[in-house]
Amino acid sequence: MENSKSLNSNIYTVNANTFSDIALSQFHYQAENNLVYREYLQYLSIDHTKIESLDRIPFLPISFFKSRQVKTGQWHAETVFESSSTTGMVASKHEVKDLSFYLHHAARCFEFFFGPLTGYHFFALLPSYLERNNSSLVAMMDYFIKQSGSPYSGFYLSDLDKLKADIAHAKNDQSKKIIVWGVSFALLDLAENNPPDLSNCLVFETGGMKGRRREMTRQELHAVLKDAFKVSGIYSEYGMTELFSQAYARGSSIFYTPPWMKVMIREVGDPFTWVKDGRPGGLNIIDLANVNTISFIETEDSGLLLATGFEVHGRLDNSDVRGCNLMVE
Secondary structure (H helix, E strand, O other), X not given: OOOHHHHHHHHHHOOOOOHHHHHHHHHXXXXXXXXXXHHHHHHOOOOHHHOOOHHHOOOEEOOHHHHOOOOEOOOOOOEEXXXXXXXXXXXXXXXXXXXXXXXXXHHHXXXXXXXXXXXXXXXXXXXXXXXXXXXXXXXXXXXXXXXXXXXXXXXXXXXXXXXXXXXXXXXXXXXXXXXXXXXXXHHHHHHHOOOOOOOOOEEEEOOOOOOOOOOXXXXXXXXXXXXXXXXXXXXEEEOOOOOOOOEEEEOOOOEEOOOOEXXXXXXXXXXXXXXXXOOOEEEEEEEOOOOOOOOEEEEEXXXXXXXOOEEEEEEXXXXXXXXXXXXXX
């Protein structure tokens, strides 16, 4: 029987040829050792030992993170990440066995697409996340800022004048590229307040108006930001409290996953049936980095699977509004 240590060691060796075998090993391990998942499979009258392909794996609805401790094995959490939520809504909680693993893993996700953290100045404009505790995004960005080795990298709340001044200073250091990484409403505030010229910089939006502004389609948001900041494209990060891995869009609407992450599309009306013929549906995500919690998550987001990646079309009906609720047309 596999254990979490051996499964963790397989994450970064995975490729298209080995993903299914590694994911199936992780599925059987979690089906045996995750109490919540085991109860869910029993409720569905599913014998996990008879499942031999990814398309037969039941994915755990993400709402379980709101009501249960979703843990594989017996261990004490080093920290607990909590999702953003509006008044009256229950936040999701993700138990973290090893914070260091999460931080190093988030860095590997970023560096898989964009190269070493030391090659960047990180300007983090995340006021809504900084105003609450236990945000996985804040933990990730704090690590990126520290690892960048840049004297200019840092967090910003509402002092946009200081942000613009620091960006101007950082432009003098051409050994590193500048990344401005922000929640959508904060980037819009910056875009409307004598915006800086970011033509040689990367702008990352991480979604979410947090009730501060009207909701916009992703195309509409990106059009405003591109025009204001004089950039050809806006980058996006797709992540959530319940996932250890992140997917990234590089100036378009298409998100790409690292090798240890896979997106599958289910029928909205039937969570146990897969969409065919390239139609949109609900996003199911396999995240092999979630070895100590659950790697098979049925999200509440809708989207479309493409030959090279996937699109996010927003929140499904009747699901709570959370951070990644930007919609596309």
